[in-house]
Every structure is written in structure tokens, then in C-alpha cells.
Amino acid sequence: MRITQKTLFGNFMRDINKNRAEMGRLQSDLSSGKAVRVPSQDPVSFQRSRIIEENIRKEGQYQNNLSSGLRQARLTSESLDNTIDRLIDVKQIMVQGANDSSNEKLRANMADEIAGIRDNMVDNLNLSYGDRYLFAGTNSGNAPFAVNGAGPGGVENNSNGTPPQIQAGDGVRIDVSISGAELRATDNGDLFEILGNVEEALRNNDQEAVNQLIGDLEGTIEHAATLNSRLGSNINRMEYMFEQYESSSITQKSDVSSMVDTDYAQAFSDLQRTQVAFESAMAVHSTMFGNTLLDYL
Numbered sequence: 001m002r003i004t005q006k007t008l009f010g011n012f013m014r015d016i017n018k019n020r021a022e023m024g025r026l027q028s029d030l031s032s033g034k035a036v037r038v039p040s041q042d043p044v045s046f047q048r049s050r051i052i053e054e055n056i057r058k059e060g061q062y063q064n065n066l067s068s069g070l071r072q073a074r075l076t077s078e079s080l081d082n083t084i085d086r087l088i089d090v091k092q093i094m095v096q097g098a099n100d101s102s103n104e105k106l107r108a109n110m111a112d113e114i115a116g117i118r119d120n121m122v123d124n125l126n127l128s129y130g131d132r133y134l135f136a137g138t139n140s141g142n143a144p145f146a147v148n149g150a151g152p153g154g155v156e157n158n159s160n161g162t163p164p165q166i167q168a169g170d171g172v173r174i175d176v177s178i179s180g181a182e183l184r185a186t187d188n189g190d191l192f193e194i195l196g197n198v199e200e201a202l203r204n205n206d207q208e209a210v211n212q213l214i215g216d217l218e219g220t221i222e223h224a225a226t227l228n229s230r231l232g233s234n235i236n237r238m239e240y241m242f243e244q245y246e247s248s249s250i251t252q253k254s255d256v257s258s259m260v261d262t263d264y265a266q267a268f269s270d271l272q273r274t275q276v277a278f279e280s281a282m283a284v285h286s287t288m289f290g291n292t293l294l295d296y297l
Contacts, residue, residue, distance in 0.1 A: 015074075032140045037176065045259040047196065050057035054253055055252065055253050056249055056253065056256075059249060060245075061218075062167065062168055062241075063242060063245045063246070065166045065167055066166065066168055066241055066245070068166065069174060070238050070260075072129050072177060073176045073177065073238065074236045076127070076134045076135060076177040076231060077228055079127045079134070079135075080228040082124050083121055083124060083125065083224055084122050084221060084224050084225055084228065087220055090114060091214065091218065092196065093113055093114060094210055094217060095214065096110065097110045097201075097202050097207070097210045097296055098210045098211040098227060100207070102207070103205075104205040105196040107205050107207075107210075108202065111199045111200075111202035113205040114195060114198055114199040116142060117194065118147070118153070118155070118199070121195075122146070122147050125145055125183070126143045126145055128143075132164065134164070134177045135159055135177065135178065135179065135180040136158065136159045136179075136196065137160035137162045137163055137179035138164065139158060139159055139162070144157065144159035145157060145158065145159070145180060146158065151192070152196065153191075153193040153195050157181060158180075159180030160179060160181055161177055162179060162180055163179045164176055164277060168241055174234050174238060176234070178231060183224065186220045186223040188216040189221055190221075193223075194213065194216045194220055198210065198213050198217065201213060207243050208255075
């Protein structure tokens with residue numbers, strides 16, 4: 001077979017162009033950090049990476065929801081703790097008021113103290129997070145409670161029975177607070193109405209009535225503690241889901257990286273190998289195609 005100068009040059013140009021294209025690809029991989037940038041480079045990896053990235057974004061939004069929900073739930077739980085403490089203070093006052101050693105004047109002072117505790121509880125339960133009142137239920141734009149003569153125990157209720165929720169996953173919604181209506185509705189009656197009855201009994205110097213109301217007050221404490229315990233379970237659930245999403249995000253990002261990101265060690269090695277081949281080809285070209293007939297005379 002006769003190897004002509006044209007054949008040698010054609011083979012040389014094919015190899016040179018191949019090496020230049022490979023060097024261009026490797027340089028682009030290194031500069032962009034992506035080995036798969038368009039579907040034509042690897043259709044399967046490209047499509048799978050897009051699906052996983054969309055799932056990462058969706059779970060990231062759920063994480064944001066959980067983060068906000070946890071802040072609201074922890075504030076609500078702290079407020080419930082304060083409410084329980086104030087109710088315990090009321091019980092201690094009642095026990096003292098039911099004692100034979102207390103007189104009319106002392107019980108009147110106790111009634112004033114009960115009224116102050118009630119007002120303090122209303123302020124505590126009108127807790128807001130941003131523009132949302134946490135105990136207002138879904139009526140979150142209005143303060144849930146107001147001290148006036150319109151409601152039971154002198155406290156008007158502007159909340160409803162539906163606690164605020166967050167979307168924590170596909171088809172998963174979690175309560176992040178307790179509604180004011182549910183907090184008031186104890187098995188022994190309206191919470192603030194019970195406090196009003198206690199205040200009235202003390203002002204009337206009715207020792208027997210105060211003693212009988214201690215059981216109702218204990219029921220309100222148990223009711224508030226039960227609601228706070230339920231909220232605590234939701235907080236634990238949200239914390240667990242947040243950690244799950246965090247772990248899932250790390251794993252999925254690693255999977256996407258293995259599909260489309262540049263392996264820098266391998267890319268640098270391939271680039272050096274291709275560059276050596278290119279330079280060798282150029283050196284051979286200079287040697288072979290530099291010859292003329294004069295070199296053989």
C-alpha cells in the first residue's frame with residue numbers, strides 16, 4: 001500500500017483535531033466544574049440529576065417551613081409554661097384564701113392579685129410572631145384575647161378553634177401552636193371564667209366557694225399541661241423531620257455531584273495526557289513535513 005504525503009497529513013490533522021477537541025472539553029469541564037452541562041453529553045445522568053435537584057429544592061422549602069414552625073412552636077410552649085406558672089400562683093393564693101386565718105381584707109387583696117395575674121396571662125397569651133398572633137388560631141391577624149366585660153371572666157375571645165399549621169412534607173401538616181379557644185375550653189369550664197369566679201369568691205369573702213373552686217383550678221392547670229405536652233410532641237416531630245431533610249439533602253447533593261460534576265483529579269490527569277499527545281504530534285509534524293527532496297541529495 002502506498003502511503004502518500006496527503007494520507008500522512010490527513011491522519012495527522014485528524015489526530016490533532018481530536019486532541020484539540022478533547023483539550024477544549026477538559027478545559028471547559030475544569031472551568032465550569034460540570035462534566036455534564038447539556039443533555040447530549042449524558043442524557044440519563046442529566047435527567048436524573050434534574051429530578052434530584054428539584055427534590056432537593058422542594059425539601060429545602062419544607063425545611064424552611066419547619067424552621068419557622070419550630071420557632072413559633074417554641075415561643076408558644078414557653079408562653080404555655082408561663083401560663084401554667086401563673087395558674088399555679090393562683091392556686092397558692094386560693095389555698096391561702098381558703099384558710100381560716102385569712103380575713104375579709106386579706107381576701108380582697110388576694111382578689112386584686114388574681115385580677116393582676118389574669119391581665120398578665122392575657123398579655124402573655126397575646127404573643128405574636130411577626131404579624132401572626134400565635135394563640136389566635138387561623139384568625140391570626142387579631143389579638144386572641146381582650147380584657148373587658150364582654151366575655152366570660154371579663155376576657156373576650158377573638159380566637160377560633162383551628163390552630164395554625166405548616167406544610168412539613170408531601171401531605172404532612174403539623175400544628176405549630178394551640179388555639180386560644182381550645183386553651184380556654186377546659187373540662188371544668190372556661191379558663192378565664194374560673195379565674196373570674198375565684199376573684200368574685202375572694203371579694204365576697206366566701207371561704208367555702210374558694211375552697212370548692214380549687215378543684216376547678218387544678219383542672220385548668222392539667223388542661224394547659226396536656227396541651228403543652230401535645231405541642232412538645234409536635235416540636236420533637238418537627239426537629240426529627242428537619243434532621244431527616246438535612247441528611248437527605250447531603251446524600252442527594254452527593255449523588256448529583258457524582259453524576260454531573262467534574263472529577264478534578266481525573267480531569268487534570270486527562271488534560272495532561274492529551275496535552276502531551278498534542279505536543280508530541282506537533283513535534284512529529286515538524287520532523288516529517290519539514291523534509292524536502294534537497295534533504296536526500
